[in-house]
Amino acid sequence: MNNKSLKIVLIFIAAFIVGTSPAFADNLKPQKAGPRDKCPVCGMFVAKYPDFAAQIQFQDGSIFHFDGAKDMFKYYLNLPRYAPGKKPADISALFVTNYYDLTLLDGLTAYYVSGSDVYGPMGRELIPFVREAEARDFLKDHKGKSIIRFSDVTPALLRALD
């Protein structure tokens, strides 16, 4: 094997490792909730409410489904209680459901509207959107209170929603 072809093989191997590594969130795909998947926060079956579903994927390959962004945040902000031994850094991806087209989108970059008149299976919800313009329109149409980002969500805010 000459030097050039060895290089090509090495590049392919590297590409393969990068492509399958869980450390690269871009390559992670949202998984559909199965009929037996329960929300770890409230215990409800998630598959019945696909319009609000959210999920957290860990680097060890485990996936947790939630029946709304609110419960996902409760879980995320209280990992010691719901997932002892896991740290926020172990999370490989977060997905929430876009209100308008019901596709799953990255929870970290989403815009959330709180205080609207749209209720999820667990009551008042944080409604996720891809674009800020959508969130602003929704806020106007559905009497929302504010648009927040992922880092703005606090336990106090979640308590206010309940």
Added chain:
Amino acid sequence: MPNLIERQRHIIDFTLSSLLRRKGKNCALLLVYTLIVFILASVLFFTHALKREAALLLNEAPEIIVQRTLAGRYQTIPIAWSDRILKINGVISVRPRLWGYHFDSAFKANYTLTVPAGNPPQQGSIDIGSGISMMRGANRGDIIAFTGHDGIPRSFKIRNILEHESQLLANDLILLSEEDYRDFTGIPADQATDLALRVRNSREYGIIAEKITRIYPDTRPIVRTEILRTYDALFGWRSGLLIVIFSAAILAFVIFAWEKATGLSAEERREIGILKAVGWETSDILLMKFWEGTVISLTAFLVGIILAYLHVFFTSSALFAPVLKGWSTLYPAFPLTPFLDLGQVATLFFLTVVPYTITTIVPSWRAATIDPDAVMR
């Protein structure tokens, strides 16, 4: 265990021969009973089959349809309007639809013209429904002519005969290309019949409809759930009407059955008395009466259901189609897709067989507890 079955067998044997002894009366009862089950089952089957056809139809219906009105009357809609509607949040896509009706005066029939979203026929060729194919005697590859909006006939080559799960949907359908459609109907190139919107989140239907009427006040957005409600109300109302008409018949039957079941004739009381004197126990007599009621009502039920099934699905409800369909007498005859719902059959069973059987047992139980010699005297 074999003993128990043997006992039931003997009692049924006795019951049947005792029923045959009063042939005329029991035959009349059976006939009226069968007729009632037949009518009820026909109404149930028919409305249910219609509802199912409508549901199949709506399965493919868009979430929101936008129509334009002019002075409150329906009007074609400019295709250019779809751009602004598409910008509304939650609207996934907007498709201008081209469809309409065509009355064929030679055959006295109404056809539905549609330009399909996918795989439309080439210019000059069409797909037709099985109903039209049958009526016009036209098959694949034949040339068929229809008179256009200007009175000039246009001929088309038949590309396909449509078969569909729903007869109502495909029977009178003509699929044609957009160019042919516009030429045939005279609708200008920048206009469409209506706009079909796809919306993923059903919670947004109301808001989207509201926004559309705000942008274009002369439009009328029709939400799918509304169509469903209208269909349901329509068929519900029609079957209700039919039930009201036949309720007189049902009432007559109830009186007849009540009379037959509750008041035991002197002859029957005598029979019970003799059976008791011969050594039958009260439980045996009740068992016999139970079998008697079961035999009559089950026979009537099964025969009635089978006749109703044949009536609805093989003769297209010849007896009361005019009342139930009625939205268009010009509609080509269409056979409904056979469909049997177990829940319906069970409902019918519990409404007819069970009450009848119970009403026959109670008076016999009363008669059977009286002293035999008091009955026979």
